[in-house]
Amino acid sequence: MVNVISSPSTPDTGPVSDQDVLRASLGLAVVAVVLFGLVYPLIGVGVGQVLFNDQANGSLIGDGERILGSTLVAQPFAGEGYFRPRPSAVDHQPMAAGGSNAARTNPALRERIESARQAVADREGVPLDQVPGDLVTQSGGGFDPHISPDSAAIQVARVARGRGLTPAVVSELVRAHTQGRQFGWLGAPGVNVLTLNLALDALAPPRTPE
Amino acid sequence: MMEFILVFTLAILLGWPLSKYLAAVMRGAPMGGDRLFAWIENPIYRLLGTDPGRGMSWRGYAAAFLVSNLVLGAIVWLILMTQAWLPLNPNDAPNMSWDLALHTAVSFLTNTNQQHYSGQAQLSYLAHLTGIVTLQVITPMMGLALVVATLRGLFGGRAPRTAGAGDDRAVDVGNFWADVIRPTLRFFLPLALIWTVLLTSQGVPATLAGGPVVRPLDTLVSMQEQKIPLGPVAPMVAVKQLGTNGGGWFGPNSAAPLENPTPFSNLLETLAxxxxxxTLVLMVGRFTGRRRFGALVFGCMLVMSLMSSGAAVWSEGFSATSSDIALMEGKEVRFGAGPSALWASLTTQTSNGSVNAMHDSLAPLTGLVTISDMLINAIWGGIGSGLQQFLVYLMLAVFLAGLMTGRTPELFGRKIEAREVKLLAVLVLLQPLALLVMSAITLAVPALTGNSNPGFHGISQVFYEYTSAFANNGSGFEGLGDNTLWWNLTCVLLLILGRYPYLVLPLMIAASLAAKRRTPDSAGSLQVETPTFGLTLIAVIAILTLLQFMPVLVLGPVADHLALIAP
Known part of the structure; x- marks a missing residue:
């Protein structure tokens, strides 16, 4: 205690008291859980709910009575009068979200792509080499709501047949539901399959399958 | 291409003023918001029983870091194992098994965020917030604290008159508690709130309600109903991206449209x-008062970063493998290949580990870039940990350059001697030992491996997982069946080995240097703040890390690439 060098600016050079460290650690943990783990995110949720209510609640689409889906979640489609979304590794179930995680050199991936390519070519009546890659590959999240404009274009003739519409009308609708690059220069253009199919339903109901 | 230019430009333009602010925060300089923040901070210091002005020795600082980590880790482990009994669990997530909970707690505690679970189904909202977000906020700030303390040590400690005393316990490296609390409240959380609001505006959910269940529009499909998972996602994604964390709300991370809905949200998240x-690297020059030293660190990292990101974007978007019909496997239409490759390179450079495309399905050469980034782990690197690793490379380069030119290896006037070099050697040898031994054992026992892809890529999957754990990155070749006792426990070991020695030993070295007498610069001393030394440093990094892993890189991604392009 007679050490004259001791002053507020010299560090605690003696052995660190375990009690002090433990008390401060427990205190820090309480602060972290309450302030960083609860107060911060709840402020974020509150501000989001007030400023961007629609987006904060999942960008849901409804018809006034019930919720039909979300613009950010792809739904599967099988009917002739509907545009098809991208294949999914998890059957379009967001609760199971994920990709195939197949490597480029995995033979199973190649077989799957080739059979999907053949199926799309047969269904849409286009040559194999005109089938766009995004329509035969599984997305990363497993519920990609978009397809590329090319993938929409090759489906127009079939969808028009399935609804008794002219291809020109369907093409026009596709154009209306195509999101270009954001602000003109970000990302890649895509067509939202769910909102496009909803718009088709509103225009002309699909023919019942024979 | 637009994203590439924008992200680098914006990061530097925004990082410049932010670094000035952060340097002031870490120095404890008086500033505008002092009265407001004192109102929050002083009660916290009283609760902790600490005086924020009182300095600590490196031992006290390290002990505070380690004990507080133990306490936090134990709490989160308990939350994860009991979440089903706790409130805020609208999706009925079950309790985690002890080993998965241990892996998850350690993974987030070490700022890694490697995930062997899928968050939207396996974590309650409460566990996401009090377990995951808590650690995602505090662990990057702990990394920051450690590197700031190390920088103080390298330049003689906070109270310079204690330097040169010959006793490294007399060197004041700062107050750990204040070094964590101040930047969290004054710097990190305000930034995170801005990102939260911007991300919500793009469609990232921010709600406490459970998600709705919808019936598919087309009645011909086999699906009966579809549950749309929601939650307080935006605040988590903000800190996940900003804090070099990487662990997402949804299993596929920022590839999931609900976690990264638009190209603009993707730009925000890539920038983050x-x-x-x-910012941290730009802060170095301001904080230490050595602008040329700051420029050396920034220059080296920027050169390596541009090379790595350039290679990834070329491989994915412009090389021979970019015309592959499988290009979009694991990718999202709204981003496209280029922004996905840019993200893949930046997330591994910065030890973040979030993804916006599945890395398993990337071109093999893009995979090679990501693995190399994680092996180096100091191209920007994790918050604090990256700079700390860079200081290790710096001291090694000083030592090697000293040997080559016959000059005394000294850094900022203090000699690097046997004790320091031994500690550095521990860090250099630990990495290959841990990664290669664990990969070899796991690959040798097929029952343990769990890889989903055959051939060379199967080797990459295993090596990637351990490299990611050790680099505290958290991304993965996720086809790996990694929620097993073996994978959970071996990754826990590597997570710990890759975090604590690499943060604490450089602090110990810095304190040891600070205790030495400072010799004034002379014509005989090595000049480190020059482009020549910068190039030497980059060469040392490349040789040390990449060459010692050359065999496994050839067996994995390189062979995978050759197999892919073979006719």
């Missing part, structure tokens, strides 16, 4: 990967 790591 880089922003604080760049």
């Amino acid at each position: 990967l880089l922003l604080i790591p760049v």
Whole structure:
């Protein structure tokens, strides 16, 4: 205690008291859980709910009575009068979200792509080499709501047949539901399959399958 | 291409003023918001029983870091194992098994965020917030604290008159508690709130309600109903991206449209990967008062970063493998290949580990870039940990350059001697020992491996997982069946080995240097703040890390690439 060098600016050079460290650690943990783990995110949720209510609640689409889906979640489609979304590794179930995680050199991936390519070519009546890659590959999240404009274009003739519409009308609708690059220069253009199919339903109901 | 230019430009333009602010925060300089923040901070210091002005020795500082980590880790482990009994669990997530909970707690505690679970189904909202978000906020700030303390040590400690005393316990490296609390409240959380609001505006959910269940529009499909998972996602994604964390709300991370809905949200999240790591590097010159030293660190990292990101974007978007019909496997239409490759390179450079495309399905050469980034782990690097690793390389380069030119290896006037070099050697040898031994054992026992892809890529999957754990990155070749006792426990070991020695030993070295007598610069001393030394440093990094892993890189991604392009 007679050490004259001791002053507020010299560090605690003696052995660190375990009690002090433990008390401060427990205190820090309480602060972290309450302030960083609860107060911060709840402020974020509150501000989001007030400023961007629609987006904060999942960008849901409804018809006034019930919720039909979300613009950010792809739904599967099988009917002739509907545009098809991208294949999914998890059957379009967001609760199971994920990709195939197949490597480029995995033979199973190649077989799957080739059979999907053949199926799309047969269904849409286009040559194999005109089938766009995004329509035969599984997305990363497993519920990609978009397809590329090319993938929409090759489906127009079939969808028009399935609804008794002219291809020109369907093409026009596709154009209306195509999101270009954001602000003109970000990302890649895509067509939202769910909102496009909803718009088709509103225009002309699909023919019942024979 | 637009994203590439924008992200780098914005990170530097925003990082510049932010670094000035952060340097002031870490120095404890008086500033505008002092009265407001004192109102929050002083009660916290009273609760902790600490005086924020009182300095600590490196031992006290390290002990505070380690004990507080133990306490936090134990709490989160308990939350994860009991979440089903706790409130805020609208999706009925079950309790985690002890080993998965241990892996998850350690993974987030070490700022890694490697995930062997899928968050939207396996974590309650409460566990996401009090377990995951808590650690995602505090662990990057702990990394920051450690590197700031190390920098104080390298330049003689906070109270310079204690330097040169010959006793490294007399060197004041700062107050750990204040070094964590101040930047969290004054710097990190305000930034995170801005990102939260911007991300919500793009469609990232921010709600406490459970998600709705919808019936598919087309009645011909086999699906009966579809549950749309929601939650307080935006605040988590903000800190996940900004804090070099990487662990997402949804299993596929920012590839999931609900976690990264638009190209603009993707730009924000990509920028966030880089922003604080760049800010931190820009802070070095201001904080230490050695502008040329700051320029050396920034220059070296920027050169390596541009090379790595350039290679990834070329491989994915412009090389021979970019015309592959499988290009979009694991990718999202709204981003496209280029922004996905840019993200893949930046997330591994900055030790973040979030993804916006599945890395398993990337071209093999893009995979090679990501693995190399994680092996180096100091191209920006994790918040604090990246700079700390860079200091290790710096001291090694000083030692090697000293040997080559016959000059005394000294850094900022203090000699690097046997004790320091031994500690550095521990860090250099630990990495290959841990990664290669664990990969070899796991690959040798097929029952343990769990890889989903055959051939060379199967080797990459295993090596990637351990490299990611050790680099505290958290991304993965996720086809790996990694929620097993073996994978959970071996990754826990590597997570710990890759975090604590690499943060604490450089602090110990810095304190040891600070205790030495400072010799004035002379014509005989090595000049480190020059482009020549910068190039030497980059060469040392490349030789040390990449060459010692050359065999496994050839067996994995390189062979995978050759197999892919073979006719």
